[in-house]
Amino acid sequence: SYVLTQPPSVSVAPGKTARITCGGDNIGGKSVHWYQQRPGQAPVVVIYFDSDRPSGIPERFSGSNSGNTATLTISRVEAGDEADYYCQVWDSSSDHQVFGGGTKLTVL
């Protein structure tokens, strides 16, 4: 089965740039979606189809996907960005959805 690998944690100072990676075999050939989950809340999509941003999501959130790594980039990080972030893809070979293990973003 297809596996997505995320770092368990990323720490960043306010105002700096956070980069959260999602690794998978030839993930560049798949569409990657990113979700933000704050404590006690349901996940919310922040990036879809690699780099598209839903309305209401700040421009500080961006995404890229190439080769074996997809990346969620959060610029000018704010305290309110502190949350868990998950990447997700559809594995066409199994017709199953796959989530990464999640990354806890800590704003120092």
Add this chain to the structure above:
Amino acid sequence: QVQLVQTGAEVKKPGASVKVSCKASGYTLTGYYMHWVRQAPGQGLEWMGRINPNSGGTNYAQKFQGRVTMTRDTSISTVYMDLSRVRSDDTATYYCARGDSVLVLAADNSFDPWGQGTLVAVSS
């Protein structure tokens, strides 16, 4: 606006079954796949499967085959997730989430929106 509202928390004994409902509003239920995702306490997201509310067709994750059943009642715009023979490690928050249009060939769209989640606690 598009909204998914789930039933309240459940407490079950090991070996029992639990049925969680997810009522859709703001769009036509039969137009979009509905997925179920669970999250154990302090853990990550785990995809359980999906249902095509138009046809009733389902696709379950291997891990849950034989224990999970997803159904729908289009007359009340509601989908259901039934998990049988529950164990303590089934204690989790269960989410429904809307996926792709049922008309597309590839199921690679994001999940949006999500229900608020239903906590299922399994304890003797």
